[in-house]
Amino acid sequence: MQGLVQAMQTQAFTQAALQAQLEAQAQAPAQDHGGPSIMERFKRMTPPSFKGESDQLMAESWLRETEKIFRAIRCPDEVKVTIATYMLQNC
Numbered sequence: 609m610q611g612l613v614q615a616m617q618t619q620a621f622t623q624a625a626l627q628a629q630l631e632a633q634a635q636a637p638a639q640d641h642g643g644p645s646i647m648e649r650f651k652r653m654t655p656p657s658f659k660g661e662s663d664q665l666m667a668e669s670w671l672r673e674t675e676k677i678f679r680a681i682r683c684p685d686e687v688k689v690t691i692a693t694y695m696l697q698n699c
Contacts, residue, residue, distance in 0.1 A: 649681040650691050657695050 644652070655677050658670045674695065678688055 646681065646683055646687055647691060647694070650677060650683065653677045653680060655695055660696075 656670050656673050658667070661667060661670075674692055677683075678691075683691065
């Protein structure tokens with residue numbers, strides 16, 4: 609029984625360490641490899657800004673266009689909120 613508990617603790621520690629490493633890699637700028645950062649790639653795609661429109665269709669359109677850019681630049685999920693927040697204006 610103690611061996612099982614220890615194995616589960618080791619697995620949880622390993623999983624947490626792997627998750628932390630993946631998040632660090634996602635947030636690190638790609639310039640280390642000679643390329644632009646995720647934010648720079650996002651900006652180059654001329655994303656729409658969201659100005660707090662109350663029209664649901666406008667909000668959904670902004671979300672669709674932003675998600676399309678995220679897919680095109682292969683943006684990790686962990687970074688999407690930070691980048692999308694950057695595009696909010698006067699909300």
